[in-house]
Amino acid sequence: MSRSESIHMKILADLFKILIILATIGRSSWAAMSGSYCKEMGSRTYRPHSVTVTEFGAVGDGVTLNTKAFQNALFYLHSFADKGGAQLFVPAGKWLTGSFSLISHLTLSLDKDAVIIGSTDSSNWPVIDPLPSYGRGRELPGPRHQSLIHGSNLTDVIITGGNGTIDGQGSIWWDWFNNHTLNYTRPHLIELMYSTGVVISNLTFINSPFWAIHPVYCSQVLIQNVTILAPPDSPNTDGIDPDSSNNVCIEDCYINTGDDVIVIKSGWDEYGISFAHPSTNISIRRIVGEAHSGAGIAFGSEMSGGISNVQAEDISLFNSLYGIRIKTSPGRGGYVQYIHISNVVMTNIKTAIGITGLYGEHPDENYDPNALPTVDMITIEGIEGTNIKHAGLLEGIEGANFSNICLSNVHLNVTSKSPWKCSYVQGFSNLVDPESCEPLRDPYQVSTCYAANHIDHCNLVQIV
Structure with a gap:
């Protein structure tokens, strides 16, 4: 290398350092502002009308089916929606029930010793239309089974308690899935659709038949201080799945499941493209989790409506297949872009960072294989990993746009002799150990790395 070339490279190196410092300043500014929109939204909101489910004949013996009691209580409380709202209180006991639907301006509150238990009789979980996306x-x-706690087109709904429990008794559903004897897609524990002003807090969710918490086509959602548990071999028991939703905050949760801890979705192939409801403005903070057959923080694989403006920070992940993962495929279309993930600690993870462009799984044969997804403006920084097998498996799609993938300050204790595997991706890396793969070493990409201060702030409404 000539002297002039050496000077030129030194100037570039100094420039990179300056840009990284500027990005750090921007992140600090964003972090100071982010608290303003992820405040607790009102799990203590006063409701002037309150009833207890026992007033409608419920028996908390773990044997009596209480579906009608829940339904009748909610039907009664509906008349108070325009009078300040209402509360349905579930006292200590074991309350066996089938699926029931919530109403607007409602607080469903569980005593600390209350357990809502899902029936093991599938006929108590109604069959409903598939999601349009x-x-x-x-x-x-x-069609598919309705969730245990369901709601559609609601406003101002709070599901909370003194760490009471919602138990889906999922093992029978897992057996049906594994034995290929399901008649319809399994139900979630909670699914709210087309709803605004949703709080789910201070509860424990166990043994979900399928994904545990599924807000879909929702806005202004706060999920805070929840614990979600399912056995490591339980199939597809994701923790929290924001789906075609915006202005979502997920904070201070412990999630230990058989699949992804938190996964953001937005519709499946041609249906998601046509429905065109993106997931955007999502904040994920202070999460501890284990994803035995999945990822800690994941995107897709159903992302055809688009995913953008996601901030995840202060994450601790253990005993998982992946730490951070983007899943997509030809036919998906859509995009995953403007993602900023920072301050993550990983322990005993098979692959720390994964991008999968050939995930497969299509709803039918009518998808367009030429509908290629875009993965762009992905910044991952401040990562510490111990007992990591592979640092990264980044596999894009030939002819698609998987670009501006930026890694900074990533330090992984890797056991594999081939820590990185990359194809059809492009980006930048700085202070990465072990050194990243060649496609992520483009020095001219640093100016396009995505900084957290670009994220639009959620505008969550304080419920009073």
Whole structure:
């Protein structure tokens, strides 16, 4: 290398350092502002009308089916929606029930010793239409089972308690799935659709038949101080799945499941493209989790409506297949862009960072294989990992745009002799150990790395 070339490289190196410092300043500014929109939204909101589920004949013996009691209580409380709202209190006991639907301006509150238990009789979980952004049930063609706690077109809904429990008794559903004897797609524990002003807080969710918490086509959602548990071998028991939703805050949760801890979605292939409801403005903070067959923080694979403006920080992940993962495929279309993930500690993870462009799984044969997804403006920084097998498996799609993937200050204790595997991706890396793969060493990409202060702030409404 000539002297002039050496000077030129030194100037570039100094420039990179300056840009990284500027990005850090921007992040600090964003962090100071982010608290303003992820405040607790009102799990203590006063409701002038309150009833207890026992007033409607419920029996908390763990044997009596209480579906009608929940339904009748909610029907009664509906008349108070325009009078300040109402509360349905679930006292200590074991309350067996089938699926029931919530109403607007409601607080569903569980005593600390209350356990809502899902029936093991599938006939107590009604069959409903598939989501329009999926075109069919996620697991089987046709309709799907309704969630245990359900709601659609609601406003101002709070599901909370003194760390009471919602138990889906999922093992029978997992057996049906594993034995290929399901008639319809499995139900969630909670699914709220087309709803605004949702708080889910201070509860424990266990043994979900499928994904535990699924806000879909929702806005202004706060999920805070929840624990979600399912056995490590339970199939597809994701923790929290924001889906085609915006202005979502997920904070201070412990999640230990058989699949992804938190995964953001937005519709499946041609149905998601046509429905065109992106997931955007999502904040994820202070999460501890284990994803035995999945990822800690994941995107997709159903992302055809688009995913953008996501901030995840202060994450601790253990005993997982992936730490951070983007899943997509030809036919998805859509995009995953403007993602900023920082301050993550990983322990005993098979692959720390994964991008999968050939995930497969299509709803039917009508998808367009030429609808290629875009993965762009992804910044991952401040990562510490111990007992990591592979640092990164980054596999894009030939002819698609998987670019501006930036890694900074990533330090992984890797056991594999081939820590990185990359194809059809482009980006920048700085202070990465072990050294990243060649496609992420473009020095001219640093100016396009995505900084957290670009994220639009959620505008969550304080419920009073």
